Structure formats: structure tokens, C-alpha cells
Amino acid sequence: MAKNATKPRTKNYGKIIKAAQEEFASKGLNGARMQAIADRAGLPKANVHYYFKDKVTLYTAALNSVMETWNVFFGSSAEAQEPKKTLDQFIRNKVRLAFEDPLASKLFATEIIQGAPHLSEHLEKVMRPWVKEKAQIIQSWIDSGKMPQTDPVLLIFMIWATTQHYADFQAQVLRIMGREDYDEEMVRQVSDFTSEIILAGCGLIQPNLNSRKIS
Amino acid sequence: MAKNATKPRTKNYGKIIKAAQEEFASKGLNGARMQAIADRAGLPKANVHYYFKDKVTLYTAALNSVMETWNVFFGSSAEAQEPKKTLDQFIRNKVRLAFEDPLASKLFATEIIQGAPHLSEHLEKVMRPWVKEKAQIIQSWIDSGKMPQTDPVLLIFMIWATTQHYADFQAQVLRIMGREDYDEEMVRQVSDFTSEIILAGCGLIQPNLNSRKIS
DNA sequence: GTCTATACCCGGATAGAC
DNA sequence: GTCTATCCGGGTATAGAC
Numbered sequence: 001m002a003k004n005a006t007k008p009r010t011k012n013y014g015k016i017i018k019a020a021q022e023e024f025a026s027k028g029l030n031g032a033r034m035q036a037i038a039d040r041a042g043l044p045k046a047n048v049h050y051y052f053k054d055k056v057t058l059y060t061a062a063l064n065s066v067m068e069t070w071n072v073f074f075g076s077s078a079e080a081q082e083p084k085k086t087l088d089q090f091i092r093n094k095v096r097l098a099f100e101d102p103l104a105s106k107l108f109a110t111e112i113i114q115g116a117p118h119l120s121e122h123l124e125k126v127m128r129p130w131v132k133e134k135a136q137i138i139q140s141w142i143d144s145g146k147m148p149q150t151d152p153v154l155l156i157f158m159i160w161a162t163t164q165h166y167a168d169f170q171a172q173v174l175r176i177m178g179r180e181d182y183d184e185e186m187v188r189q190v191s192d193f194t195s196e197i198i199l200a201g202c203g204l205i206q207p208n209l210n211s212r213k214i215s
Numbered sequence: 216m217a218k219n220a221t222k223p224r225t226k227n228y229g230k231i232i233k234a235a236q237e238e239f240a241s242k243g244l245n246g247a248r249m250q251a252i253a254d255r256a257g258l259p260k261a262n263v264h265y266y267f268k269d270k271v272t273l274y275t276a277a278l279n280s281v282m283e284t285w286n287v288f289f290g291s292s293a294e295a296q297e298p299k300k301t302l303d304q305f306i307r308n309k310v311r312l313a314f315e316d317p318l319a320s321k322l323f324a325t326e327i328i329q330g331a332p333h334l335s336e337h338l339e340k341v342m343r344p345w346v347k348e349k350a351q352i353i354q355s356w357i358d359s360g361k362m363p364q365t366d367p368v369l370l371i372f373m374i375w376a377t378t379q380h381y382a383d384f385q386a387q388v389l390r391i392m393g394r395e396d397y398d399e400e401m402v403r404q405v406s407d408f409t410s411e412i413i414l415a416g417c418g419l420i421q422p423n424l425n426s427r428k429i430s
Numbered sequence: 431g432t433c434t435a436t437a438c439c440c441g442g443a444t445a446g447a448c
Numbered sequence: 449g450t451c452t453a454t455c456c457g458g459g460t461a462t463a464g465a466c
Contacts, residue, residue: 009431026329031245034460044433049461106328109383113321114241116386123390131391148423153392154408158377161384165376168324171331175338176346177368193369197416207418208363224449249442259451264443437462444455 009051015041016048020062025103028110029059060118063111066104067122073097074130083141084204087159088195094163095191099182105167131156148203155202162194230256231263235277240322243329244274275333278326281319282337288312289345298356299419302374303410309378310406314397320382346371363418370417377409 019040023032034055038045052058073093098105111119131153138152166173166182174180200207234255238247249270253260267273288308313320326334346368353367381388381397389395415422 028243028245028325028329030243031329033458045460046433046435046462047431050431050433053461055460109328110243110325112384112387113324114243114246116390120390123387127387128391128393150412150423151404151408154405155412157380157388158409158412161376161380162373165372169327169376172327172338172342173372175331175335176343178343189366190369193366194373197365197370197373198412199416200418201412201414201416201422203415203422207416208365248440260442261444261451261453262449265449265451268443270442432466434465435463437460439460440458442455442457445453447452448450 012041012043012047013051016043016051016058017062017065020058021066021103021107024059024062025107025110028114029055032059034058056118063107063118064122066107067119067126069101069104070097071126083138083147083202084199087199087202087204091159091163091195091198092191094159095166095194096187098163098165098167099187099190102167102170105164109164109168150202155198159194159198162198166190227256227258227262228266231258231266231273232277232280235273236281236318236322239274239277240318240325243325244270247274249273271333278322278333279337281322282334282341284316284319285312286341298353298362298417299414302414302417302419306374306378306410306413307406309374310381310409311402313378313380313382314402314405317382317385320379324379324383365417370413374409374413377413381405 016037019037020032022040023037027033027036032055034048035045037058038048041048048058052061074090108119111117116123134156135152138147138150138155141147142149142152170182174182179186196205196208199205231252234252235247237255238252242248242251247270249263250260252273253263256263263273267276289305323334326332331338349371350367353362353365353370356362357364357367385397389397394401411420411423414420
């Protein structure tokens with residue numbers, strides 16, 4: 001992205017971004033403290049301002065960093081494979097991401113809830129075309145008789161909502177299930193459950209092949 | 216809640232709570248401005264402090280007000296009816312609530328994302344037992360052969376996630392669909408879609424009875 | 431490029447008149 | 449009970465030494 005990103009400068013840059021993601025995700029833009037970010041990064045506060053001129057700039061950078069990561073993950077996920085396998089893989093990837101990097105999802109969610117003031121162009125320029133493209137793939141499956149009629153966009157929303165829930169509402173999920181933390185076993189169970197309900201809901205598989213009770 | 220809530224005092228009380236819900240939902244606890252809340256309520260700032268001694272107290276009150284409303288809605292929703300109708304009704308009620316009062320959901324979501332620091336007892340004392348009770352009802356349906364084996368708790372999470380998505384991620388949904396606002400037609404379509412996928416996913420109906428393309 | 435010390439402002443809270 | 453004027457802490461941002 002930068003022209004000469006080979007300098008040692010880049011090292012701190014990354015540390016600050018990561019610290020910022022953590023702080024912004026748990027406190028929001030206004031609740032976050034530059035001091036706290038500096039502490040997490042192991043730097044004096046003024047140093048942070050040296051790299052990022054102000055709070056909003058840093059916030060935007062942290063947000064963009066998350067969006068880039070997500071794009072790498074889901075950019076060219078599946079071209080025009082078979083629906084069952086493609087949707088299953090997509091759901092499992094999203095569930096894993098939610099459990100492994102909940103902060104990214106929380107940061108994004110907070111921004112959207114507040115009306116996406118710093119992300120509106122990204123929604124328009126990146127996410128909207130992305131959804132359009134994927135929706136067309138799904139539609140082509142429907143048209144060619146590979147899956148029953150369903151609204152592709154609402155289907156994508158449903159997958160997003162269900163998977164991100166485990167990242168964004170982590171505190172609620174853990175409290176209600178009486179757990180301290182997530183573990184690998186739960187990733188598997190949520191993946192199985194979510195994939196199964198949605199694929200069966202779309203008529204791609206028969207309901208209830210291997211559901212298990214969890215709580 | 217108050218002992219003598221008959222005084223004119225109650226009028227402002229309500230106005231402030233409502234104003235607070237709006238402000239906190241769109242800005243978060245830290246981003247919200249007492250001045251802005253006062254303006255929305257049409258009162259001088261000091262007046263707000265007369266009724267609520269500080270910002271956190273007001274925030275908690277706004278949050279509790281939302282929780283009470285939700286409890287009224289979903290407290291005794293369904294005893295031990297038949298699964299198909301009960302789940303369908305529950306989903307449709309939640310969708311409608313999401314579209315009609317997105318602020319309540321946003322306020323709640325922001326609080327949970329940040330770790331539920333002001334809601335932990337409510338999660339423990341109210342929501343956890345609520346889920347436990349509903350999960351038992353679902354389990355009894357499974358045990359009596361009225362529906363196939365599924366994890367009741369994950370099912371509840373899925374319904375919450377999918378429905379609340381339209382409230383919390385309103386900005387994203389509208390942008391991606393290229394819409395300006397929600398309307399009655401969309402409430403219907405989302406209700407139909409969500410109910411259908413989930414009921415079919417649980418094996419309670421056949422997939423795709425009346426889906427329609429929306430975008 | 432790094433860090434300490436500080437200026438400045440914003441906003442929550444209150445004192446005190448009406 | 450209502451409102452104006454003000455105080456004061458906390459937090460962003462920067463000046464300037466190293």
C-alpha cells in the first residue's frame with residue numbers, strides 16, 4: 001500500500017493498528033482512549049500521534065485493516081461451484097472467523113450500528129458489488145435447477161447475521177450457556193448446526209443428519 | 216416502579232428516557248452528549264441531571280426500559296403449543312419489533328458488544344432463565360416426536376441473530392439493497408423468508424413454499 | 431524518530447438564583 | 449421544580465527537548 005514499506009517504521013505501524021483494533025472494538029470510537037492504545041502497543045502516547053495524526057484517522061485505519069483482512073478471506077471464495085459445498089464452506093469459514101477474531105467483527109458491528117459514518121463508501125464500493133456478485137451466483141444455481149427458489153440477498157444476510165452473532169454477542173452467548181470461554185468443540189457444533197439448518201432450509205439437504213444437543 | 220408515580224414529574228421522566236434511548240443507541244454511552252439528550256427532550260441540561268443524577272444512571276435506566284418492553288413482548292409468548300405455529304409467531308414478532316423499534320435493539324447490541332458491563336445481572340437473572348425455559352419447551356417437542364432433533368439453544372440464538380440483524384445492521388442492509396428506508400412490504404418478505412428457512416431447516420415444513428425474490 | 435511536559439478544549443456535573 | 453452560569457476534570461493533541 002505504501003510505496004516504500006521496508007523501513008523499520010512499519011513495525012510500530014502494525015503494533016499500533018492492532019492495539020487500536022482491540023481498544024476501539026471494546027470501547028467504541030468515543031470510549032477508546034489514545035493513552036490505552038499507546039499502552040497496549042507499548043509506546044508513549046505522543047508516538048501514536050506521530051504515526052496517525054488524530055484519533056479518527058487511526059480509527060479509520062483500524063477499520064480498513066479489518067475490511068482488508070475480510071476481503072482476502074472472502075474475495076474470491078467460490079466461483080461457480082456446486083451450491084451445497086460452496087455454502088457449507090462459506091458458513092464454516094465465517095463461523096471460524098467469528099470465533100477466532102471476534103474483535104474484528106465487533107469493531108465492524110459498532111461502526112454499522114452507529115450508521116456507518118466512516119464506512120459508507122466501503123459499503124457502496126466494495127460490499128454492495130460483492131453481494132451483487134454472490135447473489136448472481138446463487139441465482140444462477142436456482143435458474144439451473146441446482147437449488148430451489150430463495151432470495152439470495154436475504155440468504156446472505158442470514159448467514160452473516162448468524163455467524164457474526166457469536167463474535168458480536170459473545171458476552172451474551174457465554175453468559176447464557178454458562179461458559180467461561182469458547183473452545184474448538186463449540187466451533188464445530190455451531191458450524192454443524194448453522195450449516196445444517198441453512199442448507200436444509202434451502203432444500204439442499206434433508207434436515208437433521210447429525211445435530212447434537214450442546215447445552 | 217416508583218411508589219407514587221402519579222405526579223406530573225412522570226411526564227418529563229418519560230421524555231428523557233426516550234431521548235436517552237435515541238442518543239445512546241446512535242452514539243453509545245461515551246459518544247452520547249447530555250446536552251443532546253436534553254435538547255431532544257426539550258429541556259435544559261441541568262434538568263436532566265435533576266431527574267438522573269449522572270450519565271451512567273440515565274444510561275442504565277434507558278437500557279432497563281428497553282429490557283422491560285422486550286419482556287412484556289416475549290415473557291409469556293407461548294406455553295406448550297405446537298412447534299410450527301409457535302416458532303413462526305415468535306419469528307414474525309421479532310422481525311416486526313426489529314423493523315419497528317430498531318433503536319432498542321441497537322442500544323442493547325452496543326451494550327453486549329462491549330461486554331455487557333451494565334447488564335450482566337440481567338443476563339444472569341432474566342435472560343438465562345428465559346432461554347432455559349424456552350429451550351425446555353423445544354426439547355419437549357423433540358422428545359415427544361413433534362419435531363426432529365435440534366439444539367434448542369443454538370436455535371434460539373439463530374432466531375435472535377437473524378431478526379435483530381435488520382435492526383442493528385440497518386445501515387448496511389439499506390445500503391446494500393440500495394434502499395432509502397424499510398417498508399411494510401419488506402417486513403413481510405423478511406418475515407416469510409426467515410420463518411420459512413428456519414422452519415424448513417428444523418424439518419417442520421417443506422422448503423420453499425412461497426419465497427419470492429426481493430432485490 | 432522518540433518521548434516529556436503542557437496547552438487547550440470539551441463536556442459532565444453543580445451551585446445557587448428564581 | 450426549573451434554569452443559567454460556572455467549575456473542574458479528563459483527554460486530545462502538540463510544542464519542543466533529546
